[in-house]
Amino acid sequence: MTKHKNKFLKRKIWSSSVSVVLSLSLVLFVVGLLSLVLLNSQKLSNYVKENIGFTIMLKDSIPQVEEMTFRKELEAEPYTKKTKYISKQQATEKLMKDLGEDFVSFLEYSPLLPSIDVKLNADFANTDSLEKITIKLSKNPVVFETYFQKDLLKKLNSNTKRLSFFLLIFSVLLFLIAFALINNTIRLSVYSKRFLIKTMGLVGATNNFIQKPFIIKSIYQGVYSSIFAVFMLIGAIKLIQKETLKILDVSDLKLIGIVFVLMFLIGILLSMASTFFAVKKYIKLTDDQLYN
């Protein structure tokens, strides 16, 4: 009979922890998902930016060796991600194919110039840097002229900036909500034990002694919640990969690793901190304050 009742009591205590763990893991899952999106958005914007570049038209009749040396120099620059050389011949063939007309035999010469397409590193993909770069390059004797799409670049930059700003605001907001939710859930579970906490103080237990079991339990709760949240996130990643046909690259293991570690840290720290402050609050309350 006693054993049966004790079992019941244990189950009751266990189920109250389960609800804390459950809400904690749901919140952590959202936080994890959001940080994954946030980290990937940087990658996505980098990807877009790194497809931006400029074209350098080279002067005609420059020996190929010089062209190659210039290309090598260009590739050594910090802003260069990659370069592509298009010879006079390639350019002519391409244009002929596009026009569907043999304009060389008509004009009797090709007016096209050899060129180098330069793709930029994301950090340099803005109009300011590009202007500086192109002005500098224009002074080079092999360069005929440089050319980039200023308007497109401006638009792209302002749009990604605005997007990441909103995403950041949204994330901060969601994180605050997550924190408030976790804090509330834990406080409620500690609140239900406020009389026990008070009694412990009355029979001579120090604050640390009272807090210790609560803190240990909160660490366990944090760990369990993080584990659940990580599993949920793995499921979500699999689903995203399946649905978006890998447009969104979420297979970067390093990135996912960072997110998982982040989730564990946030889970344990939030759970511990909320428990610490909640228990501390109830230790200090007097009888009258406890009942009010």
Added chain:
Amino acid sequence: MEKYTNFQEKINNNVIEIQNASVYQNEHKVFENLNLNISKGEFVYLIGDTGSGKSSLLKTLYAEIRVSSGKIIIADTNLNEIKHKAIAKFRRKLGIVFQDFQLLTDRTIYENLKFVLKATGWKKKEEINERISEVLTSVHLENVKDKTPHQLSGGEQQRAAIARALLNRPQIILADEPTGNLDPEKSDKIIQLLKEISSRGTTVFIATHDYLIIKKHKARTIKCVDKGIIEVDINTI
């Protein structure tokens, strides 16, 4: 001069010493110009009408209600100066039996007692178990140690609360209505037990309105009246 005062206190042997104390609870004056001395090993009853401040006086003695003015020294601890952090250590000198028992409802009686011992620095398992069975035997509760408080009757809970107060062989036992839920026979046994403990040098201070007990086990009696206390002759009650 200070040495002389200490010497004087030693001679007096007072473990409870209250001088001109005023006590407020939520801006409501409970005691004014309170004076009381209780010496080591003394057995004292505290009586008074409901709401006259018996519980408040006990709460003041275990630093749950802070003293506003005057001087209160309990078991060599000055309660005027005590910091919140030091209260836990101070309470280890006392054994407190609460009116509403204040047992930890989420664990068994054995675990309740073990909590107090662990909280007050007991480490060895055998010593802990030995002490727990000692105190449980003294209140005749050996057979319920694996039950949780809500599985016990009021009287059993009361005796468990008394057992908990005895654990650390305190200098002072403060008991708020320790016989309130007991039948006369059990009340008698509990008072006998407390008297025996007091004869071994522990001061026992009991708030009660069980006059039958007072008349049977006569001792110094103090009454709470008009925001103060007076000594009463038990024969005139």
